[in-house]
Amino acid sequence: MQEKYIPKDIEQAAQAHWQSAQAFRAVEDTARPKYYCLSMFPYPSGKLHMGHVRNYTIGDVLTRHHKMRGFNVLQPMGWDAFGLPAENAAMQNKVPPAKWTYDNIAYMKKQLQSLGFAIDWSRELATCRPEYYRWNQWLFLRMLEKGIAYKKTQVVNWDPVDQTVLANEQVIDGRGWRTGAPVEKREIPGYYLGITQYADELLAALDTLPGWPERVKTMQANWIGKSYGVRFAFPYELEGRQEKLWVYTTRADTIMGVTFCAVAAEHPLATRAAQGNAKLAAFIEECKQGSVMEADIATMEKKGMPTGIFVAHPLTGERVEVWVGNYVLMGYGEGAVMAVPAHDERDFAFAKKYGLAIEQVIDVTGKTYSLDAWQEWYADKQNGVCINSGKYDGLDYQQAIDAIAADLKAKDLGDQQVQFRLRDWGISRQRYWGCPIPLIHCDSCGTVPVPDDQLPVVLPEDCVPDGSGNPLLKRPDFLNCVCPKCGKPARRETDTMDTFVDSSWYYARFASAGAKTMVDSRAPYWMPVDQYIGGIEHAILHLLYSRFWTKVMRTLGLVSYDEPFADLLTQGMVLNHIFSRRTDKGAIEYFAPDEVELVRDEGGHVAGATSKADGQPVDYGGIGTMSKSKRNGVDPQALIEQYGADTARFFMMFASPPEQTLEWSDSGVEGAYRFLKRLWAFGVALKGGVSPTLTSAASGLRREIHLLLKQANYDLGKLQFNTVASAAMKMLNALEKSPADPHAREGLSILLRVLSPITPHICHALWRELDFGDDILAAPWPEPLEAALVQDEIELVLQVNGKTRGSVRVPAGADRAAIEAAAVASEAAQKFMEGKPAKKVVVVPGRLVNIVV
């Protein structure tokens, strides 16, 4: 046995063992309970970052723990391989995106393997491979047949110089990122998926996911944004035509208080009114300019201008003026609102500013209005009844809405309607490196779907985009084809699919890897994913799209489950310290944490930092996410080379609970390494034989180890891995104190098994070196023995008037009276009772006794 802990040797040997034993290959076996553990697959950007290491270590701990518990475990890995970064890299390096992507995959796969993850590599997939994306295309065609996929025009960012469509992140300050040319808005046709058809189910089914974090569920619920209201119209006559101004409201009970209407600047009525009204046209332009993205939009002043157009109140027929308001959004509802200043805060502010009428129509406990300032109760719908509302007087919120909606319906001017914030999902991208949309354009037949037997439509992998337009347009071999309907020459669709499509069903493909259909009979065995792990940044889009995709597959009869992910863990980000300095020219210069020296005061508190290069002070910028620009990233590869994978894994698990952010600490990594060195040294010592004279046999070691084991098992159930790591450290501390205890070997065997999911390599090596067995993965997970936990005498905390004053030892079987007597008689109790009699004695069995005087 090697005297010194040499991680590199140990880790290579362990990994070779797992490889030759095919230890992580998952085979369907209905006789055993299954556990499908999945971490979000990475985008192959070049190399792993710390966020990946954390994500996959969490998944691996769960995987190995369940394996040792006897579950049939699947932990696969793949690559989210289509996307824009590959095209950017291609332009820079003049290399096809495919080559860049495949090279990155090869390198990152090696990195993952060097971390010793228990991955079934036989199920590896990359979304850019035709055998994967053909099923994107196949399912898209099924959606087209079902009316779930459809075509409509969409507005895109157009770079007039490069003649190309830009993604939102490629537009910087309204200009193309490459050309600097002002970006134009263009309307082009695109394909949409009808996620709104599933809006109700996507919302309701959130309640069937108890294993999801509350905040993810609220984020999705907000995103779906269901509201109940009434859609109705104000009729009007313009240029001799009868027309209707449609609005949506959740407060139809206040309809009798309408004093004006407001429309968005982009509303057709606003556009029409602006013709021949230069002032209004200028105002509309100003509204469109407004910084729609900024957060200060909330404090933006309410502004408006009358259009001069009047509409009729649908119930009273009164004339109501239409205004253009900068607080009305074209993208929500009808782009127009009824305004009830008395019962809506924004309408109130607007009406006050422009001197418009305010009419109270809801009464709350007889309060009366003042126009001085907005009061909360003006908008109270729970406790109000209608007043000044004619036949609706006295009705409460729901009664009024029902009555008013019925009257509107009778006049054919509206009805109750449920409204969602959620929009259909536009999936067309005018990009090269993505899954081709399987359609053919024929001059005589129009748009024709590619027949199933001609799938997949294969994307050529040798294109090098140059930034000017879609390179597929310059590829006659891709572009030219034959119309499947009439056989005449036709042209292939060059748009590709949003990459969120690729990641919406990969988990199901892992469960039927290599199948000749989209999914096969193995999928029902593994699905749904038991534990999904990934970053909170995917809380809405990826997770919502995956849930939608699952429901579509179920509608098509491909799967029978409703939800793809039973439990979800969102791991926290990895943070590090930021150091910077302002240069003479005023620019900010960042320093990597290993380039600065911390300056401490006498108490050890960090007082500042200096540059190692020039000794001059640098500014401490707090902690933030690891990023290239701030130079505070830590390269996992360097860490593995210096300390080994086990140290990296241990530190990641120990430093913080999985859901919380993790602060990087070089000395914390050192501490993890120190622990593993001590563990190895203890293994060496125990193997060499320990002199029994060192310590007495009755050290209490066994009880201590089993207590810690109980704790560790409890924490594993809570996914609180930091305290599992801590329990392992405590076990080693105890073992080191009593190496000659007759139960030291048993203790070490427990420690190794508890620790092995976190640091599998060193535990694998020690397990074999100390002849516990051939493979620790095959060892049963340890359970605490009740027999090891019992004790003859127990120590109870002694309190007097609720304050801790010491402790009393009593026999384990002592009854209440005996405990009370022992407690009152104790020296500490007598001292603090000051001769007064005990008024009451509280005994908490096994824990404490409290004497009240």
Next chain:
RNA sequence: GCCGGGAUGGCGGAAUCGGUAGACGCAGCGGACUCAAAAUCCGCCGCCGCAAGGUGUGAGGGUUCGAGUCCCUCUCCCGGCACCA
């Protein structure tokens, strides 16, 4: 503004059902080994106090024999959504 989550030593973080607050680790201090350094090992380590003791989990109040944990009010921080009609 609304929704969700937080606030515990110099730092990361423990504390399962309301029962010894600060486990474990980092940093720091003292010591051993060494010519010396690194590594390693031993001890100390919330705050005030020589000590006895007091005090202490964002602030204030409450329930309780007993509150970091439960209830009420407030402050601040993080995340999400947001002129959503």
